[in-house]
Amino acid sequence: MADTGWTSCATSLKGVILDMCGVLYDSGEGDGVAIPGSVEAVRRLKASDLKLRFCTNETQAVREKFVAKLQRLGFDICISEVFSPAPAAVAVLRERGLRPHLLVYDALMPEFDGVDKSNPNCVVIGDAAEKFSYANMNEAFRVLIGLEKPTLFSLGKGKYYKETDGLKLDVGVYMKALEYACDVEAEVIGKPSATFFLSVLNDMALQPHEVMMIGDDLVNDVGGAQQVGMKGVQVRTGKYRPSDQQHPTVTADGTADHLAQAVDMILSRRGKP
Amino acid sequence: MADTGWTSCATSLKGVILDMCGVLYDSGEGDGVAIPGSVEAVRRLKASDLKLRFCTNETQAVREKFVAKLQRLGFDICISEVFSPAPAAVAVLRERGLRPHLLVYDALMPEFDGVDKSNPNCVVIGDAAEKFSYANMNEAFRVLIGLEKPTLFSLGKGKYYKETDGLKLDVGVYMKALEYACDVEAEVIGKPSATFFLSVLNDMALQPHEVMMIGDDLVNDVGGAQQVGMKGVQVRTGKYRPSDQQHPTVTADGTADHLAQAVDMILSRRGKP
Missing domain, CATH: 3.40.50.1000 (HAD superfamily/HAD-like)
Incomplete structure (x- = not known):
């Protein structure tokens, strides 16, 4: 009805x-x-x-x-x-002169092609799906915890989404994980x-x-x-x-x-x- | 000094x-x-x-x-x-008649040998390290979200620990992730x-x-x-x-x-x- x-x-x-x-x-x-x-x-x-x-x-x-x-x-x-979110993130990074460590889906990487990623001073996470491995999460965490003022950007804050084979965890869940690990609040883009x-x-x-x-x-x-x-x-x-x-x-x-x-x-x- | x-x-x-x-x-x-x-x-x-x-x-x-x-x-x-925490968790599960889905280190599994794990009605996570893959996190999430009243136990809530090759994310980080995904508060054991x-x-x-x-x-x-x-x-x-x-x-x-x-x-x- x-x-x-x-x-x-x-x-x-x-x-x-x-x-x-x-x-x-x-x-x-x-x-x-x-x-x-x-x-x-x-x-x-x-x-x-x-x-x-x-x-x-x-x-x-x-x-x-x-x-x-x-x-x-x-x-x-x-x-x-x-x-x-990705083009919006690129604009923010440029505006603030930030160099990201990226934890995003491989296929999204080209959106960040023109961005300086050397000696990163922030972390950007997107829905990385299978790339949300323990090793990759540790790597993002170590970049953040090594910064004087950890800066974390999250491309969205969704909890989960539906694929044809069922519900899958979204980026927001991993954003919360890194927020807790580093005592920071992520800036959500998207x-x-x-x-x-x-x-x-x-x-x-x-x-x-x-x-x-x-x-x-x-x-x-x-x-x-x-x-x-x-x-x-x-x-x-x-x-x-x-x-x-x-x-x-x-x-x-x-x-x-x-x-x-x-x-x-x-x-x-x-x-x- | x-x-x-x-x-x-x-x-x-x-x-x-x-x-x-x-x-x-x-x-x-x-x-x-x-x-x-x-x-x-x-x-x-x-x-x-x-x-x-x-x-x-x-x-x-x-x-x-x-x-x-x-x-x-x-x-x-x-x-x-x-x-x-593991022996303490086993006592709680027995007391409350709960059947866990376990996301813990393989080497910890024997602590739960005598516990009924069929048709799980709760999730127990420990420091699973490399086992905190996207697939395993999705599996734990799906068990929780499928329960009428999602029950999550976390063996500790540490943020990270130090190994000889650097800092590593601890169970608390993944507890926060599942808490956010399912709108629940974990019960911490340990x-x-x-x-x-x-x-x-x-x-x-x-x-x-x-x-x-x-x-x-x-x-x-x-x-x-x-x-x-x-x-x-x-x-x-x-x-x-x-x-x-x-x-x-x-x-x-x-x-x-x-x-x-x-x-x-x-x-x-x-x-x-």
């Missing part, structure tokens, strides 16, 4: 931001699989008068690669519409950081109240968006769990079974399906 | 508890190495009228194995004098848990104020001991770092360069060297 109360804001919307993994597709072996109806839902949003952006904490590949993957899955999407959402709104040239975020992650998508004044809607795909509805601090403005249903409800309400 | 103020309590002492790794020896390849003077310091304590126990969060081997290692390094020590220290005092048949703990870990050895009313002295060996002296919550009752110096100061003060 769809709850439709939240669609009352649909008429005043000017833009939508979509999370990617768990909303457009489920990741896994190869390209993963498109979530039924999502390809068509993106097509309908693009055909509407709403501005559309994609906002992901995807850090397992450079943007070129994962946009190409989405295209192979049938999505009409291009690189300039996609916001992800969702749910306000800076990150504001950079997307800036690119859309819209105000927060004019934009809705749709995601499967209650804290990072919905909570992060709400924190800057956007509406946040959760879909019951990807990492959604029924217990999200009793979350102690974040309540979604609305929920839908999947992206196709959410888009259908928004566009119907606007009367321009 | 030794600070000697803390030795004023030495005359009323009736017992001493020693941490092992970082106080008696530094672990590493093979048996590791005895810290200079420690073998003799233990011999002197045993020859005194003080009761002596050893209290460790060592979980990389069954007690039989690591006591044998200490004996090979020259220490006069026997199994019944040593308190470690130092600095009050239950654990009290079980040692009980075995000594002494009151807390009659006993001094000597360790290299400010929070787990010194802080844990102080919390139950014992004195806590830190030695500047093992994982000691100068920044410990500015720790926000724990202040050692005293410090010494190494165990040999601490023991010398205590026994001299008592006038029975």
Whole structure:
């Protein structure tokens, strides 16, 4: 049974931001699989008068690669519409003259090609998956603990995500591990950081109240968006769990079974399906 | 320069508890190495009228194995004098009818031989070192997240320890990771848990104020001991770092360069060297 109360804001919307993994597709072996109806839902949003952006904490590949993957899955999407943490991190490192030790997925490394990584004075971690070995965690830890003022950047702070073969631990879990080891608080780059959402709104040239975020992650998508004044809607795909509805601090403005249903409800309400 | 103020309590002492790794020896390849003077310091304590126990969060081997290692390094020590988390955990599991999924060092597994591990309804983690792979962490996570009420036991909550080739992440770091992933608080078995220290005092048949703990870990050895009313002295060996002296919550009752110096100061003060 769809709850439709939240669609009352649909008429005043000017833009939508979509999370990617768990909303457009489920990741896994190869390209993963498109979530039924999502390809068509993106097509309908693009055909509407709403501005559309994609906002992901995807850090397992450079943007070129994962946009190409989405295209192979049938999505009409291009690189300039996609916001992800690695390019934002590179900007921060440059701004502050920092040289990172990187613990990220191999396929993400090219995003940091132009960055000086000699004699590191900070650590950047992303979702490194299998690379989160004990040896690699120790190496990152030793860099941090050897610094006068340990500086740790985390590309997102997600707890886990869903692949086709089950739930997998995300970067936030390893961020907490290093935070505890070194008595530091990581600087999060990516969702749910306000800076990150504001950079997307800036690119859309819209105000927060004019934009809705749709995601499967209650804290990072919905909570992060709400924190800057956007509406946040959760879909019951990807990492959604029924217990999200009793979350102690974040309540979604609305929920839908999947992206196709959410888009259908928004566009119907606007009367321009 | 030794600070000697803390030795004023030495005359009323009736017992001493020693941490092992970082106080008696530094672990590493093979048996590791005895810290200079420690073998003799233990011999002197045993020859005194003080009761002596050893209290460790060592979980990389069954007690039989690591006591044998200490004996090979020259220490006069026997199994019944040593308190470690695994046997305490087995007692808790039995008491509460819990069946653990174990993420512990292979060599520790025999401690859990008699415990039903089928269809697990809790997770026990110890210092698993290289076994803290992404795959193993995911496995433990999936067991926890699949339980109605996730129950996580951690054999200690140390941040890191020192081996001969450098600092290494300890179990507490991975405990924090799983706590964050599953929104649970782990039950710590071992130092600095009050239950654990009290079980040692009980075995000594002494009151807390009659006993001094000597360790290299400010929070787990010194802080844990102080919390139950014992004195806590830190030695500047093992994982000691100068920044410990500015720790926000724990202040050692005293410090010494190494165990040999601490023991010398205590026994001299008592006038029975």
